[in-house]
Amino acid sequence: MKDDILNAIETRLGLSRRSFMQFCAAMAGTMGLPSGAEAEIAKAIASPKRPPVIWLHFQECTGCTESLLRADHPTLDKLILEIISLDYHESLFAAAGHQAEAARKASMAANKGKYILVVEGAIPVKDGGIYCKIGGQTALDMVKECAADAAAVVAIGSCASWGGMPSTSPNPTGSTGVNEIIKDKPVVTIPGCPPNPYNLLSTVVHFLTFGKLPDLDEKGRPKFAYGRIVHENCERRAHFDAGRFAQEFGDEGHRKGFCLYKLGCKGPETYANCPSILFGDVGSGSWPVGTGHPCIGCTEQGIGFQKPIHALAEPKYVVPPVSYPRITEDQGQGMTTGSAALIAGVAGLAAGAGLALGRNLGKSDDQSSGKE
Amino acid sequence: MAHASPLGGSVVTKTTVIAAAFAAAAAIILAYRFIYGLGAVANISNGYPWGIWIVWDVIIGTAFGCGGYAMALLVYVMNKGEYHPLVRPALTASLFGYSLGGASVIFDLGRYWNAWHIFTPGWINVNSVMFEVAACIGCYVLVLWIEFLPVIAEKYASPEMRKKISKTLYIFIALGVLLPTMHQSSLGSMLVVFGFHIHPLWQTELLPLLFLLSALGMGYSIVIFEATLVNASYRRPSEAGIVGKLGRYMVFLIAAYLVIRWGEIIVDGKLGLVFSSGGLSLAFLLENLLFLIPIILMASEEKRANAQLQFVAAVCLLLGGALYRIDAYLTAYDRPGWHYFPSVSEMLVTIGIIAIEVLAYIVFVKRLPVLHTVKRAHGVAATTNE
Numbered sequence: 195m196k197d198d199i200l201n202a203i204e205t206r207l208g209l210s211r212r213s214f215m216q217f218c219a220a221m222a223g224t225m226g227l228p229s230g231a232e233a234e235i236a237k238a239i240a241s242p243k244r245p246p247v248i249w250l251h252f253q254e255c256t257g258c259t260e261s262l263l264r265a266d267h268p269t270l271d272k273l274i275l276e277i278i279s280l281d282y283h284e285s286l287f288a289a290a291g292h293q294a295e296a297a298r299k300a301s302m303a304a305n306k307g308k309y310i311l312v313v314e315g316a317i318p319v320k321d322g323g324i325y326c327k328i329g330g331q332t333a334l335d336m337v338k339e340c341a342a343d344a345a346a347v348v349a350i351g352s353c354a355s356w357g358g359m360p361s362t363s364p365n366p367t368g369s370t371g372v373n374e375i376i377k378d379k380p381v382v383t384i385p386g387c388p389p390n391p392y393n394l395l396s397t398v399v400h401f402l403t404f405g406k407l408p409d410l411d412e413k414g415r416p417k418f419a420y421g422r423i424v425h426e427n428c429e430r431r432a433h434f435d436a437g438r439f440a441q442e443f444g445d446e447g448h449r450k451g452f453c454l455y456k457l458g459c460k461g462p463e464t465y466a467n468c469p470s471i472l473f474g475d476v477g478s479g480s481w482p483v484g485t486g487h488p489c490i491g492c493t494e495q496g497i498g499f500q501k502p503i504h505a506l507a508e509p510k511y512v513v514p515p516v517s518y519p520r521i522t523e524d525q526g527q528g529m530t531t532g533s534a535a536l537i538a539g540v541a542g543l544a545a546g547a548g549l550a551l552g553r554n555l556g557k558s559d560d561q562s563s564g565k566e
Numbered sequence: 567m568a569h570a571s572p573l574g575g576s577v578v579t580k581t582t583v584i585a586a587a588f589a590a591a592a593a594i595i596l597a598y599r600f601i602y603g604l605g606a607v608a609n610i611s612n613g614y615p616w617g618i619w620i621v622w623d624v625i626i627g628t629a630f631g632c633g634g635y636a637m638a639l640l641v642y643v644m645n646k647g648e649y650h651p652l653v654r655p656a657l658t659a660s661l662f663g664y665s666l667g668g669a670s671v672i673f674d675l676g677r678y679w680n681a682w683h684i685f686t687p688g689w690i691n692v693n694s695v696m697f698e699v700a701a702c703i704g705c706y707v708l709v710l711w712i713e714f715l716p717v718i719a720e721k722y723a724s725p726e727m728r729k730k731i732s733k734t735l736y737i738f739i740a741l742g743v744l745l746p747t748m749h750q751s752s753l754g755s756m757l758v759v760f761g762f763h764i765h766p767l768w769q770t771e772l773l774p775l776l777f778l779l780s781a782l783g784m785g786y787s788i789v790i791f792e793a794t795l796v797n798a799s800y801r802r803p804s805e806a807g808i809v810g811k812l813g814r815y816m817v818f819l820i821a822a823y824l825v826i827r828w829g830e831i832i833v834d835g836k837l838g839l840v841f842s843s844g845g846l847s848l849a850f851l852l853e854n855l856l857f858l859i860p861i862i863l864m865a866s867e868e869k870r871a872n873a874q875l876q877f878v879a880a881v882c883l884l885l886g887g888a889l890y891r892i893d894a895y896l897t898a899y900d901r902p903g904w905h906y907f908p909s910v911s912e913m914l915v916t917i918g919i920i921a922i923e924v925l926a927y928i929v930f931v932k933r934l935p936v937l938h939t940v941k942r943a944h945g946v947a948a949t950t951n952e
Binding site for chain 2: 529530540548555
């Protein structure tokens with residue numbers, strides 16, 4: 195990459211070249227891209243062309259946006275203002291009311307087929323979707339309108355992914371996820387409550403760099419982030435394998451950091467990269483299990499907000515062993531009477547046979563030579 | 567090689583029946599092992615993961631099986647055609663020594679159902695000595711059976727088929743020399759990896775060379791041992807003359823082995839340990855004595871022609887080589903707090919495997935053209951019962 199572009203980045207993002215390249219490498223690493231991808235990512239981000247983003251809020255708590263604001267490399271304000279062009283976001287907009295809606299419509303018209311649509315929150319469909327309206331328009335209607343001309347649709351958070359918390363039984367408003375409504379184009383779902391902001395950043399950066407979405411699983415989740423169950427990379431996994439469990443909150447095992455499986459940890463049945471990339475950029479242990487609370491399975495439809503938090507998980511493929519190895523190991527024993535007798539017998543037999551044979555050898559030699 | 571013929575006679579004799587009984591006992595114990603696991607029959611532990619099933623059946627068993635290798639080296643590489651009559655019997659013994667050694671590895675594997683990983687590219691760790699040994703022995707077993715093919719073909723195949731086999735055989739003979747050179751030395755390299763767990767009298771970076779030299783020496787010894795045994799048992803004329811000449815190579819190899827072994831000990835300043843290591847000193851000296859005796863016994867041309875001296879020298883060298891391997895792998899292997907001594911069932915399996923080797927050898931020499939034809943003119947019957 196040319197130096198002047200990098201210099202431009204320094205002034206534009208207020209980031210040192212070093213931090214910028216670190217960010218690009220971290221993104222490439224998070225997505226498991228091959229070496230060399232970080233340069234392409236840097237080139238894509240350094241490009242002055244910024245893709246427009248329209249960010250819709252429906253049935254949600256704004257936790258996803260809040261968690262995104264805590265992303266540190268680079269801080270979200272840099273991301274918003276310099277990497278993407280955030281044309282519509284209800285929480286962060288200076289504009290209000292009809293002014294804001296006008297900005298959305300103007301952006302959609304100007305960037306037809308080129309903007310990224312991000313949806314935060316579930317969409318109620320019962321009774322014509324009347325339970326969530328913005329500027330008099332139902333959420334159902336709005337998401338259809340915005341998705342029609344979007345280049346890519348991203349559902350952020352568990353609510354947008356499958357309905358999440360608002361869809362919990364009896365689900366009075368008929369809350370549902372984006373991919374139940376938008377069927378004509380792929381919807382990337384980034385579930386979690388809140389999801390890790392880096393999983394969204396990585397997805398957007400991947401789209402910027404390569405012009406296409408990352409590999410998705412059958413539920414629309416990027417495979418780089420949701421390819422493995424929490425249990426696989428959990429720092430407490432060794433305790434699970436060794437059969438050391440916290441039995442209740444505050445007991446000795448809990449204080450010693452044993453496995454939380456018996457407290458209802460859903461790690462064994464939940465796909466997410468939480469133990470690998472952690473939260474909040476504050477170092478090790480900064481994720482639910484790390485702080486001593488069982489995983490509630492917030493990224494997994496049918497687990498999070500549905501299964502009781504302290505109900506036992508059904509391990510997907512890593513199951514506890516039927517029995518555990520002994521703690522003290524038998525270090526072996528010396529010679530026994532039987533084994534000594536057997537060795538002596540075999541040795542005696544071999545010696546006898548050898549002697550008998552050896553004694554006859556000369557004779558047979560004489561015989562054969564005599565006959566020859 | 568056209569001068570070989572089957573011994574003939576019944577395969578049901580006292581020897582074969584006893585051997586079959588031991589083999590059956592081993593089979594029962596092995597069935598038990600595969601149902602109830604290793605711990606149920608063997609005394610091996612995490613401290614001593616390798617017991618006699620590895621040290622005797624594989625490491626010593628394949629060294630005893632070096633007869634075919636040693637003879638191929640002599641006849642095909644050094645072009646000493648005069649020893650040709652000894653190649654087939656040696657090859658037959660190697661065949662069973664190696665095949666059963668390979669099988670023993672499976673018995674000893676805790677998770678034997680993963681054994682196919684050894685030959686699966688995605689699982690291979692090319693930096694592992696164990697992989698080298700496993701793959702190499704596996705290939706050599708196959709090569710041995712191919713090398714042995716002409717013997718079977720002589721009895722069962724058409725002349726054109728035999729021609730085809732003999733045309734491609736040189737490749738396998740070459741492999742049959744290369745592969746044992748690789749893994750017999752690697753059996754020593756495995757001990758180098760053990761590092762400080764092996765007593766300094768045995769631990770040296772020259773272990774691969776020492777293992778190779780002693781294995782070759784044992785290869786010639788086993789040819790002498792087995793020729794003596796077969797000729798005595800079946801009242802065939804003694805082969806003391808031709809076999810005695812092998813003594814020359816044996817002496818040369820073992821002298822080289824002793825010079826290198828003691829040279830390393832002296833140069834590394836470990837001479838004091840020879841006398842100050844308690845029981846291990848005794849084992850070390852006994853081992854070296856067993857290597858030294860054959861050199862003395864086979865010192866002159868005259869002595870080498872003596873059938874009795876040949877036999878004693880061969881037995882001493884085989885015992886010395888076996889003891890060297892037992893010492894290096896078990897006796898001199900130090901794991902404080904851990905103990906190992908083979909259990910009765912473990913030993914019965916090893917005895918059973920030896921019994922199978924004896925049994926199979928007898929059946930093969932009686933049914934296939936392995937041993938060279940003895941002319942009736944000599945006045946000695948070629949076929950007798952035992």
